[in-house]
Amino acid sequence: MIFADLGLSEKLIQAVTDSGYTTPTAIQAQAIPSVLMGKDIIGIAQTGTGKTAAFVLPMIDVLGEGRSRARMPRSLILEPTRELAAQVAENFDKYGKYHKLSMALLIGGVSMGDQIKALEKGVDVLIATPGRLMDLYDRGNILLTGCGLLVIDEADRMLDMGFIPDIETICTRLPATRQTLLFSATMPPPIKKLSDRFLTSPKYIEVARPASANASIEQGKVRVQSRRKRDTLFAMLDAGVHTAIIFCNRKTTVRDLNKALRQGGFDSGEIHGDMEQRDRIAELDKFKDGTINILVASDVAARGLDIKGVSHVFNYDAPWHPDDYVHRIGRTGRAGATGKAYTFITEEDAEALANIEKLIGTTIPEITVADPGGSSAEAKPAKAREPEERAPRRRTARGEAKARAPREDRAPAADVAGEEIREEKPRREPREAKPREDRPREDRSRDSKPREDRPRSADRRPAASKPRRSNDRDDGPDDGWNGPMPDFLSVGFGES
C-alpha cells in the first residue's frame, strides 16, 4: 500500500513525497479513502499513529481549490490545546504547499486582530480551540453556516477538559448536512453519545494504541523518596540523556525543577499552562531545534505533541490518571525510534502505580539508581539496595557541568529511515555538540540562530492565509533518537 493508492490528488502525493513519506499508516490507509468519499468517521487513535495526516491529507483534496467567502470558513478543526492546534496548522502548511488553501488558527493567548482579519478575508480551514472559537463566534466574526466539514480531534481529552458542551453548541451551529470526523483515543459514554448525535452512519476505524502496544519504549520505575527525586533525576540525566521530557503533576513543580536544572548547568526549559502563549511556543521551539534538550512539562504537553527524537520521558511525578501515563510515555519511542520512559514512584504513588500497571497490563520493571547526587551514578538491578543515608551532595553548576560527559558522547546516531507519516513536527537539525562549559550561557543565544527555512515564531502568526513559502522545506523522515544509550540505563530491565 502506498499513498498513490488512496485516491489522493497528484499534487498532494507530491507534497507527501517531498516530505519523504511513501507508506500510509493503518489509520491513514483506512480513513483517507472514506474521507474522500465524504463519509463520517470515528477514528479510535492517538497521535503517533499518523492520525493527523489521516484527516489533513484528504481534507486538502476535498477542499481543493474551492473559494472561501468572508467570515464563512469551509471547514473546522477543533483541538483541545493551543499547541495541538498549531501543530495541525503546520501540517496544512506542509502538505498543502501545492494547493491554494487559506487557513486561520484561532487559539487563545494571542491577539485577536490577525485572527479576525483572516476570517474577514475568508478561510478554507479553521483550526481552533473551543474557547477562542466561541468567543469570536459570539462577537459575530464567524459564520458557520458554510462549514461543511468538521473535525473533532482528541475528543476524549475535550471531554476531560469540559469542552463537550461547547462542542455540542458548535455542532448545532454547523449545517446539518456536513461531514464530521471524530477522533478519540478512547470511547467513554459521553463521547459515544456525542457521536450518536452528531455523526451520520460513521465508519468506525480503530488502530492499536501506540504506547501500550509500543515495544520500542523501554519502561522502568524508580522507587525514590520525594526529597531525593531531584538528585536521582540529576544522576540519571548526568549519565547521558539525549533529549528528555520531564513530566510533573504541578505547574509549581515544573517551574522549580526547571530552575534547579538550569542552575545545575542543564540546557532545560519548561512548559505549562500558566505561561504566556508566546513563551510556550518559544520553549517548544527551543526544544525542537535543539537549543535545549530537556523540557520540563505539565500535562499540557502530555498528549498529542509530536516532537521527534525524544529519547527519554521521565515521570518526575507519577501521573494520577493511568491514561496520562500512556500519553506521557508516548512522547518517546515514536516513528520506530527507541525510547526510554522512567517513572519515579514514592510511597504515596502505590495506588497510582497499581492503576497504571493494570491499564498497561504489565508490571513495569524496577530499576535502582545508585548514588544519586554523584556524577558517576549508575543504575543497578532492583535487588541491589541503595545505601539509604548517604548525604546528598551539593552540586555547583561548575563542578557538575565538568563532570558531565561531553556532548559528542551523547550525540544522536545515524537516522533511521521511516516511511510513514507519524510525525507532525520532525526535529530539524542535529543538536549542538559542544560541551556546555565551553559556552557561557549568555553567549549561546546569538549562536542559536533559527534556520532560514523554518518558520520563525514571528511567521507563525494566526492568519496563515499569507502566501505559501514556495520552497517549503523538505521534512525528510528523520526519526530522531536512535543513538547510543548509556549502558546503565539499559540494565535492570526484565528483573521484576
Next chain:
DNA sequence: AAAAAAT
C-alpha cells in the same frame, strides 16, 4: 490531589 481552555 492537577492541568487545560476565553478574558
